[in-house]
Amino acid sequence: MxxxxxxxxxxxxxxxxxxxxxxxxxxxxxxxxxxxxYNINKGIITDKFLDLDMLNAIxxxxxxxxxxxxxxxxxxxxxxxxxxxxxxxxxxxxxxIPQSPRKTTSLSSSISEFFSxxxxxxxxxxxxxxxxxxxxxxxxxxxxxxxxxITLCISNCKKNNLVCDMIQxxxxxxxxxxxxxxxxxxxxxxxxxxxxxGDFKSKLALEFKVPNLNVSNKTFENIKVxxxxxDQEWGGTGQCNVRYFVNDKWFGPAFYINREKTLDKNYSFIxxxxxxxxxxxxxxxxxxxxxxxxxxxxxxxxxxxxxS
Numbered sequence: 388m389x390x391x392x393x394x395x396x397x398x399x400x401x402x403x404x405x406x407x408x409x410x411x412x413x414x415x416x417x418x419x420x421x422x423x424x425y426n427i428n429k430g431i432i433t434d435k436f437l438d439l440d441m442l443n444a445i446x447x448x449x450x451x452x453x454x455x456x457x458x459x460x461x462x463x464x465x466x467x468x469x470x471x472x473x474x475x476x477x478x479x480x481x482x483x484i485p486q487s488p489r490k491t492t493s494l495s496s497s498i499s500e501f502f503s504x505x506x507x508x509x510x511x512x513x514x515x516x517x518x519x520x521x522x523x524x525x526x527x528x529x530x531x532x533x534x535x536x537i538t539l540c541i542s543n544c545k546k547n548n549l550v551c552d553m554i555q556x557x558x559x560x561x562x563x564x565x566x567x568x569x570x571x572x573x574x575x576x577x578x579x580x581x582x583x584x585g586d587f588k589s590k591l592a593l594e595f596k597v598p599n600l601n602v603s604n605k606t607f608e609n610i611k612v613x614x615x616x617x618d619q620e621w622g623g624t625g626q627c628n629v630r631y632f633v634n635d636k637w638f639g640p641a642f643y644i645n646r647e648k649t650l651d652k653n654y655s656f657i658x659x660x661x662x663x664x665x666x667x668x669x670x671x672x673x674x675x676x677x678x679x680x681x682x683x684x685x686x687x688x689x690x691x692x693x694x695s
Contacts, residue, residue, distance in 0.1 A: 390428055396450045397421045403457045410523045411456055417534050423541055430634050435541055436665045442540040449533045456526045463519045555598035557690050562593055569675040570682040577630065577672040580637040584628055587674040593688050597667040605694040610658040612671065613689045616644050617652050619682040627683035631671045633663055644683060
């Protein structure tokens with residue numbers, strides 16, 4: 388699931404609330420549930436996990452219904468404004484809306500002011516208000532059903548994480564063609580980190596998502612990453628390195644490539660159990676100093692889940 392999609396759905400729901408809460412009575416609940424999803428996905432809430440496949444299937448429909456509500460409210464408001472400005476009498480219309488002294492105003496801010504003022508609420512005809520509620524009734528029912536499904540996507544990991552019969556496969560998001568080379572002419576691609584080498588030239592070697600780690604009759608220990616790497620094979624050594632991130636959090640250099648100490652070019656490192664959870668996004672980067680003649684080469688990378 389794209390965090391950008393979840394962010395868009397949350398922002399559009401908040402925008403709908405800024406227009407009117409009158410005709411979407413549970414919108415505060417929707418915002419709370421979506422914010423929880425966002426916080427879990429970003430790692431702010433760490434004791435829960437998301438059923439990402441289920442959430443990804445629901446969010447487009449939720450976004451569509453939210454925007455449908457918004458469009459119908461805005462469209463109806465335009466018609467109400469025109470009718471009220473033309474009308475001087477009526478059983479339900481008690482007072483026309485005074486013209487704003489400001490030259491221009493956005494439709495959203497106009498609607499917000501319109502529905503928030505008591506005089507404006509009195510000015511809406513009873514028939515018109517009931518009609519708008521009827522128009523939005525179907526969308527509200529759909530949103531209620533969708534938010535129930537989204538709530539099911541949020542579970543307590545210790546209680547509800549499904550137990551797998553077999554060890555799950557690593558979910559590869561991005562894997563490059565090998566050999567992968569980084570030299571002094573390469574660009575800087577990885578996120579910044581604070582220690583020495585954080586500004587070296589870099590390329591993404593592997594990106595993957597942590598699968599369900601809860602396997603029947605087994606205890607998850609860690610993730611082991613195996614690589615075959617070398618430097619330029621002449622001159623200085625011990626500076627090229629591999630670094631990794633879990634979500635947006637940096638965990639330091641995994642190892643430095645030193646051809647004098649590692650003659651077979653085989654390197655490995657451990658991603659600790661306490662540093663990850665189901666659904667985390669992990670990126671691994673090959674890094675090389677930007678000095679003339681230096682080069683880092685990765686011939687192979689493999690990831691395995693270690694259980695006992």
